[in-house]
Amino acid sequence: MGLLDKWKNIKETEVEPGIDHTMYLTLKEERRISRENSRIIKQFEREKNRKNVPEEEYLTQMRDPNNVVEFDNLHTYFFTDVGTVKSVNGVTFDIPQGKVVGVVGESGCGKSVTSLSLMQLVQAPQGQIVAGSIRYQSRDGKCYEITKMPKDRMLKVRGKEIAMIFQEPMTSLNPVFKIGEQMDEVVLLHEEGATPKAARERSLEMLNLVGIADPQKVYNNYPHELSGGMRQRVMIAMALSCTPRLIIADEPTTALDVTIQAQILELLRDVKNKINGSIMLITHDLGVIAEMADYVVVMYAGRIIEKGTVREIFHNPKHPYTIGLMRSKPSGKTKDNRLYSIKGQVPNPINMPNHCYFYNRCDRAIGICAEEYPEMIQFTDTHSAACHLCRNGGFMDTNSTKEQR
């Protein structure tokens, strides 16, 4: 249907202007939510603020000693004014030593919150890890349960062993300090015996490594004097300056052009290989995932809907959402016809349905999809997906989907 036809079809009555169709909370509901939130939050905060927690309480065993991090049924909720946002709702996956795990998914599906949970940086007090565990194998061989780890102990891990490249560079750089001061501080904080001079050299070296044209100048700049791409590179340089064991890169290259992006990815890989570290790479760019990742985790509305090795996900995607993602990307072949796009939007995170979350957008939905949430179904040791179509070992015929539309 052409656009003009569409226009003609909309009658005034259909798009009645003055009426807001949003439903508003009543005062009573609002009060109830606030009360409940403060009760729950208090409980969690009390648990968190205990002093002198003995180390045994947060020591644990890895399921597989080859993993650096294991997320196990992680639930991270935000207790907001309008209700509980289940941002991460039962996420289970591993980050093996020396590997790159790519995380993809719709905007707002909980990718950043998952990584922030690992760093203990979820915005408190409304954001809380309510269930599940995150196990981390430290450089000294001990395994820690991050969800129970006290804050002061976490300080030693964060930044030094686990580094994070944040999604919004402007919010994570302090606007009143020069780039150099902020970079030096990171080095001085985490590297024992580092002198200010050594720190400065290290910072300049890192700036150079991330492809900044004039490190000396940028070293003396304030964050607002840099372009978006430069800020992002400064963040990366900062994160990598302490040779971390695990790098969490949250959309590290969105503001960069492909040549710089290639350079940054190369750098990440280098740093990783040098110390046999691991990378958790969050991005929207499937090309970057294909190139960098060993394993891929596809998230949708706070849950994992498919995971597997990069080949399994790219060559043999099972979940309709993953298939949709793969097809949305323009390429030379799709030239003149319209691009495929997954219609609709994610359901409201506050009132998740109890059936498959993708149901309202899925063009292959069957009866049972509207009744229960699908289990994770295992295809190979590494590959699994949560979709009713994949049950009973019945593999979905991916080709037939492609014919539609």
Add this chain to the structure above:
Amino acid sequence: MENAYVNNNYNDDILIVRNLKKYYPLSKISIGKKRSYVKAVDDVSFSIKRGTTMGLVGESGCGKTTVGRTILRLHDVTDGQVIFDGMDLAKIPPRKLRKLRPQMQMIFQDPYSSLSPRLPIGEIIGEAVKEHNIVPKSEYRSYILKVMHDCGLQPHYYYRYPHEFSGGQRQRISIARAVALKPKFIICDEPLSALDVSIQAQIINLMKDLQEQYGYTYLFISHDLSVVEYLSDTIGVMYLGSMVEMGEKKQIFDNPMHPYTKALLSAVPVSDPDVKMNRIILKGDIPSPVNPPSGCKFRTRCPYATKVCAEVAPKLKEYESGHKVACHLYSQD
């Protein structure tokens, strides 16, 4: 793309840019030194045919946004000429320019900072429609709602504020604001970079639909070469403020000539884990726009650089019909 509207005016350039220059003075002037400038755009010329899309790609910070903004006269032009629809924009007095503005619109790079935080959506989109009397007063509201509907915005968003929306929705608001003025020409400054793949696809489709329906002309700035390839008819490649290569989409993608274009194209990640690409890794110093290298600006990183490159700046020369390149590797006479 080949619809009636375009064909009728096929030889008609809606926008001609000649020797456009934009220098930003550096704020810190040390005494005794000459005042130095950031040469954000340094002698750029191109033209866009009515109803087509020109893609503009290049390194981050090479001046793409600045080109867009100077074309629209949002910044003063240091030198050069912009001819829009037969009119020399520099010669139009401010009052007239304001009346002309609806015809050329821009979708801004950052969907967060480009919407007034204290105006409701309906107002953001409709404000200028009212001011320029794009539609009769009686149809105003239904027109805005139609535009919103076209851009995938629900009618009841009309009274909401920008901060209540996600990046993708904001980007659509931004598009609706531009489209509502019935422009002839839209500059899209990385309209997709903040969005995830499925929303990207929706917006690309929307832009294409609008072009087919109304014959819009786009200047499409993006880092994402696969999107540029999908949307554009012609492509310009910029490096450090200058246009280094220009041509039809096919010419650029099938036969890139400038060493920078080659490197750029080779760096595009492919969505297939089994395809191992042999990427051209650019080595060498990245020059700063304050002190660009002599001769060819790319020579500090160019694998083919020769002696002449350091001495003579290569000119943008036509190599085959429509395909221009600025490099000494190709005959410069």
Add this chain to the structure above:
Amino acid sequence: MIEKEKAAQQTTNSSNQEVKDGYEQHFKVISPGRMVAKRFFRSKLSIAGLYMIVFVFLFSFVGPLIVDATWGYEELEVFKVERIADMVSTADFKGPDGKTYTYYDKSQTLVYFKAPPSAEHWLGTDTSGFDILTRLMYGGRISLTISFIVIFLETIIGVILGGLAGYFGKWVDQLIMRIVDIFACLPGLPVLLVLSATISSIESIPAEHRIYYMMAFLTLMGWTGVARIVRGQILMLREQEYMLAAETTGISPMHKIFRHLVPNTMPQLIVSATLGLGGVILYESTLSYLGLGVPFPRAAWGSMIALADPSKGQEILANYPNMWVPAGVLIVVTVLGFSFIGDGLRDAFDPRMKR
């Protein structure tokens, strides 16, 4: 079950509709008005401020009506409350033995004024026999009215001039900012004193009209602060990308200033206005205290405190706190209340403010 049906229906409906809004299904949000209220009431201080201001307003504007209705008198009713007061006078004299003796003379007199608090006059009466509580109410009316009018005028002038200066820059900015400088470098209180004294000395101006002149002076002294704030904000906001966007749509400069820029200076304006309210009340009090403000038989809080002026004797200051402490307390309550509310409002009206 119903929900499922709804969902199923929606899916079918949407199949021909490109973009469907899944967010809206079973989604309840807080209405915008309530959101503002919620943000405002989140801070305990703004609630306290609200109580304080509501109290002061009820006291000043409703209080007199109640007094009139129950006891039937107004501001200028003189009460002669008879009471017997001790009068002690002392004198020294030198005795024949060369020592100094103090002579006490204790007598009793009948006084009508300066009654202590009692059941009929809760705060007593003052030197002229007016009921202090009632006078406080009428005084509040004047003080509050003056400050509101002054702040209102100040803000309007400041926003317009500051907005023009910030937006147009160049010579407009130069001109306006130099005027601002001139006004701002005048020392506020002395100038006010001189002007008020001049006004009071001009015979042809009736005493009741003095207050209007005073308001005009206060406005003249105050607008520069607002203009500066607005200009500074606008200089900053002008560089924002949404202003470039507004420029591309070609809307008129006036629209740009007063629809895009000024609303974004709201937080600063609200704070400066609420702080200013307190300031004007204090200025008014000072002037009244010095006898240059509201003329005598009418009350203002400042002139009520002025009764305790130590230069006219320590007696009232020391012996009759009921005559001046309440007025002082009311001034403090009002000024504090306004600044608490100002802080609360600033946060409440920022749509980006979540917590």
